Amino acid sequence: MTALAHPHTASPALAAPGDQPTVAIVGASITGPTLALLLHQAGLTNVTVLDASPRLHAQAGGVIGLEHTALDVLDSIGVPQHEFVPFTSERVVAVKVADRREAGRTHTFYPGRSTAWHLINTALLQRFPEGWLRLGSRVHGLTSGPDGRAQLRIADAGPLSADLVVFADGRRSTGRRLLDPDRELRYGGYVAWRGQAPTVPQDLHDYTRIEPYGAGFHLFPIQRRDGSIATDWTLYLNHSEQEFRTLLAADPTRRTYVLPHQITAHAREHVTGHARQLLPATAADIIEATPAWTAAPIVDIAPPERMVYPVGRHAHAVLLGDALAPVRPNTARGANSGIEQATSLAATLRQHLRYGADLPVALEGWQRRALPAVHDALQLGPKLGAALGLGHHPAPA
Ligand SMILES: Cc1cc2nc3c(=O)[nH]c(=O)nc-3n(C[C@H](O)[C@H](O)[C@H](O)COP(=O)(O)OP(=O)(O)OC[C@H]3O[C@@H](n4cnc5c(N)ncnc54)[C@H](O)[C@@H]3O)c2cc1C
Numbered sequence: 190m191t192a193l194a195h196p197h198t199a200s201p202a203l204a205a206p207g208d209q210p211t212v213a214i215v216g217a218s219i220t221g222p223t224l225a226l227l228l229h230q231a232g233l234t235n236v237t238v239l240d241a242s243p244r245l246h247a248q249a250g251g252v253i254g255l256e257h258t259a260l261d262v263l264d265s266i267g268v269p270q271h272e273f274v275p276f277t278s279e280r281v282v283a284v285k286v287a288d289r290r291e292a293g294r295t296h297t298f299y300p301g302r303s304t305a306w307h308l309i310n311t312a313l314l315q316r317f318p319e320g321w322l323r324l325g326s327r328v329h330g331l332t333s334g335p336d337g338r339a340q341l342r343i344a345d346a347g348p349l350s351a352d353l354v355v356f357a358d359g360r361r362s363t364g365r366r367l368l369d370p371d372r373e374l375r376y377g378g379y380v381a382w383r384g385q386a387p388t389v390p391q392d393l394h395d396y397t398r399i400e401p402y403g404a405g406f407h408l409f410p411i412q413r414r415d416g417s418i419a420t421d422w423t424l425y426l427n428h429s430e431q432e433f434r435t436l437l438a439a440d441p442t443r444r445t446y447v448l449p450h451q452i453t454a455h456a457r458e459h460v461t462g463h464a465r466q467l468l469p470a471t472a473a474d475i476i477e478a479t480p481a482w483t484a485a486p487i488v489d490i491a492p493p494e495r496m497v498y499p500v501g502r503h504a505h506a507v508l509l510g511d512a513l514a515p516v517r518p519n520t521a522r523g524a525n526s527g528i529e530q531a532t533s534l535a536a537t538l539r540q541h542l543r544y545g546a547d548l549p550v551a552l553e554g555w556q557r558r559a560l561p562a563v564h565d566a567l568q569l570g571p572k573l574g575a576a577l578g579l580g581h582h583p584a585p586a
Contacts, residue, residue, distance in 0.1 A: 208541070208542065208545070209233065209234055209235055209542070210233070210235070210351075210352040210353050210538065210541065210542070210548070211235040211236075211338075211350065211351045211352050211353070212228060212233060212235065212236045212237075212351060212352070212353045212354075212355065212538075213236075213237050213239065213339075213341055213349055213351035213353070213354045213355070214236065214237070214238045214239070214355045214357060215239050215240075215328045215341070215354065215355065215356045215357060215358045215363070215364060215512075216238075216239075216240060216356065216357035216358040216359060216510075216512065217238050217239070217240035217245060217310075217314065217322060217324070218240075218245065218306075218310060218357070218359065219253075219306070219309055219310065219313070219510070219524050219527055219528065220357035220509050220510030220511070220512075220524075220527030220528065220530070220531055221238055221240075221355070221357035221358075221509075221510075222238065222310070222313035222314055222317070223262065223263070223266070223313060223527070223528050223531045223532075224355060224357065224509065224531035224534060224535060225238050225313075225317065225321060226266040226267075226268075226313060226316055226317070227262075227266055227531060227532060227535035228535055228538060229266075229318055229321075230265075230266055230535075231535055231538060231539035231542060231543075232539070232542055232543070233538065233542060236321055237321060237323060237349060237351075238317070238321055238322050238323065239323045239326040239328055239341070239343065239349075240322075240323070240324050240325075240326065241325070241326065241327035241328070241358075242324060242325070243324050243325035244324070245310060245314070245324070251305050251306060251307075251383060251385060251411050251421040252303050252304070252305055252396075252407075252409045252411055252421040252423075253303070253304055253305065253306055253309070253521075253524050254299055254301055254302070254303050254304075254396070254521045254525075255301050255302060255303075255304055255309075255524060255525060255528070256299075256300050256301035256525050257300055257301050258525070258529065259301065259524070259525045259528040259529065260274075260301060260302060262528050262529075262531075262532050263309070263312075263313075263528070266316075267316060268309075268312045268313065268316065270302070272308070272312045273304045273305070273308035273309050273312045274302045274303070274304050274308075275308070275410075275412040276303060276394075276409070276410050276412075277302060278302075278303070278394055278395045278396065279298050279299050279300075279301070279302060280296055280297075280298055280299075280394075280395040280396070281296070281297045281298065281299050281395060281396045281397075281398065282294055282295075282296055282395045282396070282397045282398070283295045283296075283297070283398045283400060284397065284398065284399045284400065285400060285401075286399055286400060286401040286467070286468065286469065287401070289401075289466075289467065289468060289469050289470070290469065291469065296395075299396065299521075301525075303396055303409050305411050305412065305421070307414055308412065309524075326343050326344075326346060327343065327344040328341050328342065328343055328344075328358070328363055328364075329342050329343070329344055329363060330342030330367070331354060331364070331367050331368075331500065331506060332500075332501075333500050333501020333502070333504065334348070334350055334501070336350070336503075337501045337502030337503040337504065338350045338351060338352055338500075338501065338503060338504045339351050339352070339353075339354045339500040339501060339504035339505075339506060341354060351504065352503065352504050352505070353504065353505050353506075353507065353538075353548075354500065354504070354505070354506040354507070355506075355507045355509055355534070356368075356506065356507065356508050356509065356512045357509045357510045357511075357512055357527065357531075358512050359510070359511045359512060359515075360374065360445045360446075360488060360511045360512075360515040361374070361443070361445050362508065362511070362512035362513075364506065364508055364512050365508055365512055365513070368498045368506055368508060369493065369495070369498075369508070372490055372491050372493065373442070373490070374442040374445070374488040374489070374490055374515070375442065375488065375489045375490065376430050376433070376441040376442055376486060376487075376488060376489075377486070377487035377488055377489045377517060377570075377571070377574065377580050377581060378427060378428070378429070378430075378487070378574075378579070378580040378581035379425055379426060379427045379428060379486075379487050379574070379579045379580050380425070380426055380428050380433065380441075380484050380485070380486050380487065381423050381424070381425055381484065381485045381486075381487060381518055382423070382424040382425075382426060382460055382476075382482055382483075382484050383421075383422065383423050383424075383482065383483045383484065383485070384421075384422055384476065384479035384481065384482040384483070385411055385413065385419040385420065385421050385422070385479060385481075386419060386420040386422065386475045386476075386478050386479045387419055387478065387479075387480075388419075388420065388478070389410050389418055389419065389420045390408075390420065390471070390475075393408060393409070393410060393420060394410075395409075396408075396409045397409070399468060399469070399472055400577060401467045401468065402577070402578040403427060403467070403577075403578035403579065404424070404425060404426050404427070404463070404467045404468070404577075404578075404579070405423075405424070405425040405519075405577055405579065406422065406423070406424050406425075406464070406468055406472050406476075407422065407423045407424075407425075408420055408421070408422050408472075408475070409421055420475060422475055422476065422479070423518075424460065424464060424476060425487075425519075425577075425579055426460060426463055426464075427578075427579060427580070433486060436453065436455060436456040436459055436460075437451065437452070437453065437456055437484070438453070439451075441486035441488070442486075442488060444486070445485065445486060445488060445515075446483065446484075446485055447483055447484035447485070447486075448483060449481040449482060449483060452482045452483070452484060456484075457482065460476070461473070461476060461477055464476050464477075485518070487517055487518070487574070487579075487580065488515055489517070489567070489570065489571065490514050490515060490567070492514070492563065492564045492567050492568075493508070493513055493514055493560065493563060494560075495556060496508055496509070496513055496530075496555075496556045496559060496560065496563075497552045497553065497555070497556045499549070505548070505549065505552055507534065507552070509527060509530050509531060509534065510523070510524075510526065510527030510530065510531075511523055511527065513530070513563060514563050514566075514567055516563075516566040516567055516569075516570050517569075517570030517571070517573065517574060517580075519570060519573040519574055519577070519579070520566050520569050520570050520573060522566040522569070526562065526563065526566060529559075529562070530559055533555055533558065533559055534555060536555075537551045537552060537554070537555045
C-alpha cells in the first residue's frame with residue numbers, strides 16, 4: 190500500500206463521457222446526504238454513503254437556519270420545503286438586555302427559514318436509492334490500493350475502493366486528520382448549551398435572540414420527532430478551557446458534542462446560576478424546565494489551503510462542510526456552506542460524467558472557487574462573537 194500522494198504529483202486522467210466514477214461519502218448528516226442525492230440526480234450510480242453511527246442523531250443541534258439558496262437546492266432534489274420547515278417565519282427579534290431587563294428590541298429578516306436537523310436528515314435519507322446507505326460503518330483510514338484507486342478502511346468491515354472519497358464527517362473529521370493533520374481544532378472560549386423545553390411561550394413566533402453582553406439566548410419553536418411542539422433554545426456562555434474541563438471532564442477540542450448523559454449535575458447548576466444572573470427570569474425558567482441538555486463547545490480552525498487531495502495514481506479525496514472547516518454557529522453558515530459546496534462539487538462531477546471533463550482539473554477549479562467563501566465564514570465567526578462579548582477576543586464593554 191502506498192501512502193497518500195502529494196497534491197502536485199497525481200497525473201490527470203482524461204475521462205470519456207459516460208465514465209461512472211465510484212464515489213464513497215463519509216458522513217450521513219446534512220452535507221453527505223445532500224451530495225448523494227445531487228449525484229443521484231446527475232446520473233451517478235456507484236455511490237456509497239457511510240456513517241459511523243448505527244442510528245443517526247444530531248451532532249450539532251436542533252434548529253438550523255437555511256438560506257434561500259440552500260433551501261432551493263433541497264427543493265431541486267425533490268425535498269419540498271413543507272416537509273422540513275414547519276414554522277415559516279423569516280423575522281428575527283433581537284432583544285437587548287441590561288440588568289436582566291429588556292432594554293430595547295430590533296426586528297430584522299433572515300434570508301431563509303428555520304428548520305431542524307432531524308427534519309432535514311430524515312427528509313434526505315428517506316430518498317436514498319436502495320443500498321446506498323451503510324450505517325454503523327466507522328472509517329478510520331485511507332490508503333491507495335494496487336489499482337491506484339483510494340481504499341477506505343472501515344472498522345469491522347473490509348476496505349471500500351473508490352475513485353473519489355468525500356469526507357463530510359463533521360467537526361472531528363477523520364478525513365481532515367488523515368489529509369490535513371496540522372489543522373487542529375482550537376477552543377473558541379464559549380459553549381452552546383442546548384435543549385428543548387416542553388412548552389412554548391404564547392408569543393414565540395419568530396426566531397428570538399436575547400442578548401445581554403457576554404451571552405446569548407436563542408429561541409424558536411421546534412417540531413419534535415413525535416410531532417409535539419417544543420421550545421428549542423441555545424444558550425451561548427463564556428467558559429475558560431479550564432472551566433470546561435472542570436464542568437464536563439473533557440477537552441473541548443475532543444468532546445465537540447456533549448450528550449445529555451455527559452452533562453453533569455454540577456454543569457447544570459453552574460449554567461443555570463449564570464442564566465439567572467444574566468437573563469430575564471422567564472428565559473432562565475425555560476432553561477431550568479428542560480430535562481435533557483446537550484452542549485457544543487465553540488471551536489475555531491486555521492483556514493484550509495486545499496479541499497481536494499490526490500490519492501494514489503488515479504483517485505481523489507475531498508473535504509466538505511464541517512469536515513473541511515467548522516465555523517462558529519453565530520454565522521449560521523455551517524450547514525449552508527456544506528450544502529453549497531456539495532452543489533458545486535456535484536456540478537463538477539456531472540460535467541465529468543456527461544461531457545468527459547478532466548476530473549482532476551475540474552476539481553482544482555471547484556476548489557479555487559469554493560475556498561474564499563470558507564475563509565470569509567471562518568473570519569466572520571470571531572468578529573460576531575467579539576461584538577456580543579463571546580469568546581477569546583471580547584470587544585471592550
Ligand atoms: C448551536 C449550533 C447552531 C447552529 N446553527 C446553524 C444554522 O443556523 N445554520 C447553519 O447553516 N449551520 C448551523 N450550525 C452548524 C451545522 O449544524 C453544521 O455545520 C452541520 O451540521 C454540519 O453538517 P455536516 O454534514 O458537514 O457534519 P455533521 O453534521 O457533523 O455530521 C457528520 C457525520 O459524520 C459521521 N462521522 C463522523 N466521523 C465518522 C467516521 N470516522 N466514519 C463514518 N462516519 C463518521 C457522524 O456520525 C455524523 O453523522 C449550528 C451548529 C451549532 C452547534
